[in-house]
Amino acid sequence: MKRLISGLVATAVIGFTPVALGAPAVAAEVVPQAVEQPAAAERAPSFEAKRKVSMYLNEPRANRFVVSGLAKPNYKNSTVIIKRAVGENNNNYKIFKKVKTNGQGKYRTNVSNPSRVGQVVKYFALVKKRGDYSAARSSVRGIRRIS
Numbered sequence: 001m002k003r004l005i006s007g008l009v010a011t012a013v014i015g016f017t018p019v020a021l022g023a024p025a026v027a028a029e030v031v032p033q034a035v036e037q038p039a040a041a042e043r044a045p046s047f048e049a050k051r052k053v054s055m056y057l058n059e060p061r062a063n064r065f066v067v068s069g070l071a072k073p074n075y076k077n078s079t080v081i082i083k084r085a086v087g088e089n090n091n092n093y094k095i096f097k098k099v100k101t102n103g104q105g106k107y108r109t110n111v112s113n114p115s116r117v118g119q120v121v122k123y124f125a126l127v128k129k130r131g132d133y134s135a136a137r138s139s140v141r142g143i144r145r146i147s
Helices: 002-015
Strands: 056-061 064-072 079-086 094-100 106-111 120-127 141-144
Touching: 056 141, 064 079, 064 120, 079 106, 094 106, 106 120
Parallel strands: none
Antiparallel strands: 056 064, 064 106, 079 094, 079 120, 120 141
16 A cells, blocks of 8 residues: 555656656746747738638529529629539539629529430539638539429
8 A cells, every 4th residue: 555655646746747748847948038020921821711602593484594692701893603514423514604793792694404304514603712812612503404
């Protein structure tokens, strides 16, 4: 019992000292030191703000499809790229249209109907990096022709 208690006390005293952690206990290392700030050009780039792009696929009339959405923040009178892939398992997207947003960051354009029965056409919207904002992509929306 004496050995167990003395072993615990020794571990507690020796185990939690800075020497046991491998770092010397010097007071000068603990004191924060003034560091020269690098020039503005040498600094790492600051955090890029996220941009959000939404996309909705509507059918206002039979066999007429409209893609619309909103790019925010601060993306007015700018270009939104609509990409398209034909086929259910095809992820080879090509640029379908380039659309300008209005003064509120909204965009709207007509898209084509799948040409054959059972065919799937997928779309998504993309905005490029600009200023302090990163590039963004909307979720993928698809149309399947059933008749």
